[in-house]
Amino acid sequence: MIPGDGIGPAITAATVRLLAASGANIEWDSRDAGLAGVARCGDPIPEATLDSIKRTRLALKGPLETPLGSGYRSVTVALRQTFDLFANVRPALSILPQGRYPHLDLVLIRENTEGLYSGIEHYVRVGDDPHAAAESIAIITRAGSERITRFAFEYAVKHGRAKVTLVHKANILKYSQGLFLDTGRMVAREYAGRIEFEERIVDATAMNLVLRPERFDVIVTTNLFGDILSDQISGLVGGLGLAPGANIGERGAIFEAVHGTAPDIAGKGTANPAALMLAACMLLEHIGDDARAGRIRTAIERTIRAGLSVTPDLGGSATTDGFTDAIIAAL
Numbered sequence: 001m002i003p004g005d006g007i008g009p010a011i012t013a014a015t016v017r018l019l020a021a022s023g024a025n026i027e028w029d030s031r032d033a034g035l036a037g038v039a040r041c042g043d044p045i046p047e048a049t050l051d052s053i054k055r056t057r058l059a060l061k062g063p064l065e066t067p068l069g070s071g072y073r074s075v076t077v078a079l080r081q082t083f084d085l086f087a088n089v090r091p092a093l094s095i096l097p098q099g100r101y102p103h104l105d106l107v108l109i110r111e112n113t114e115g116l117y118s119g120i121e122h123y124v125r126v127g128d129d130p131h132a133a134a135e136s137i138a139i140i141t142r143a144g145s146e147r148i149t150r151f152a153f154e155y156a157v158k159h160g161r162a163k164v165t166l167v168h169k170a171n172i173l174k175y176s177q178g179l180f181l182d183t184g185r186m187v188a189r190e191y192a193g194r195i196e197f198e199e200r201i202v203d204a205t206a207m208n209l210v211l212r213p214e215r216f217d218v219i220v221t222t223n224l225f226g227d228i229l230s231d232q233i234s235g236l237v238g239g240l241g242l243a244p245g246a247n248i249g250e251r252g253a254i255f256e257a258v259h260g261t262a263p264d265i266a267g268k269g270t271a272n273p274a275a276l277m278l279a280a281c282m283l284l285e286h287i288g289d290d291a292r293a294g295r296i297r298t299a300i301e302r303t304i305r306a307g308l309s310v311t312p313d314l315g316g317s318a319t320t321d322g323f324t325d326a327i328i329a330a331l
């Protein structure tokens with residue numbers, strides 16, 4: 001458990017209380033990172049935190065602030081890289097009753113380690129201008145494409161989903177995106193008759209996600225497209241306040257809320273803990289406790305739809321603790 005910075009400790013405490021009330025058999029090993037890591041251990045990613053995740057291969061993580069001058073672009077991204085958490089899983093489920101799309105239930109699976117975010121960038125000097133041009137290189141590997149598309153199909157099988165849509169731009173980026181598409185087609189053949197497969201170009205997907213999002217089920221795509229489309233699907237169901245995310249690899253899994261440390265409301269007792277609670281439900285499913293995850297998710301949904309004891313960002317006036325009490329009562 002990494003409580004995190006800003007509103008992190010408040011929403012993780014609420015989540016731990018909810019999981020305890022649900023009877024989940026989890027022993028938490030609380031560790032620091034981010035600003036709290038620097039304050040208590042002099043390191044934004046303390047060795048003890050890494051050791052804990054290596055041992056348990058599982059973490060529930062509050063949002064982290066990356067200290068300036070720490071040498072990291074993002075502590076959260078560094079944690080994903082350390083454990084090679086190649087699959088970023090972002091479900092979008094309609095919970096808010098007044099939402100634009102009341103019946104959405106889709107999942108985006110983003111490749112987390114390759115593509116245009118491989119970190120290979122440089123300037124090109126022309127004449128006396130050292131920054132006359134810049135190059136960013138997208139690396140796509142067959143192995144990386146195979147493991148993420150296979151992950152998407154296995155996710156679909158495990159969660160009883162019907163279709164995987166592979167999103168690409170192979171019509172223009174014939175080599176890198178072409179390799180991703182070819183590899184995805186090969187993996188899809190192994191699931192023929194069990195999971196439907198379709199391929200779509202990213203720009204058309206962006207439009208169709210707005211026009212007819214109900215036609216999507218599981219989407220799998222490369223790093224940059226996944227980054228953009230995952231925020232888009234969060235927007236379809238009411239924004240980042242209710243968006244959980246999981247980062248999963250062979251050596252571990254980290255579950256988190258998609259939102260940040262919310263410095264503007266930190267310490268006020270009004271942070272909405274629901275996104276982290278939904279991330280904890282994903283953690284429970286990851287360890288095979290699907291029934292409990294389902295019960296907790298239903299309690300969260302009912303409490304939000306009832307609208308009586310919700311936090312200010314959801315239109316109510318409840319505190320973090322009051323909202324949590326209402327969810328526990330619904331449970």
Ligand code: NAD
Pocket residue numbers: 007011062063064065066076240241256257258259260261262263264265270271272273275313
């Ligand atoms: P943010 O998500 O923290 O806040 C954006 C807005 O949403 C704010 O008005 C905030 O009050 C509100 N908000 C966010 N979560 C909320 C919640 N649970 N309940 C109620 N309101 C909520 O984004 P930001 O302001 O761009 O970033 C703040 C800090 O968080 C930065 O240091 C950033 O680097 C960090 N961050 C961390 C992560 C992570 O650890 N995964 C993700 C994003 C941002």
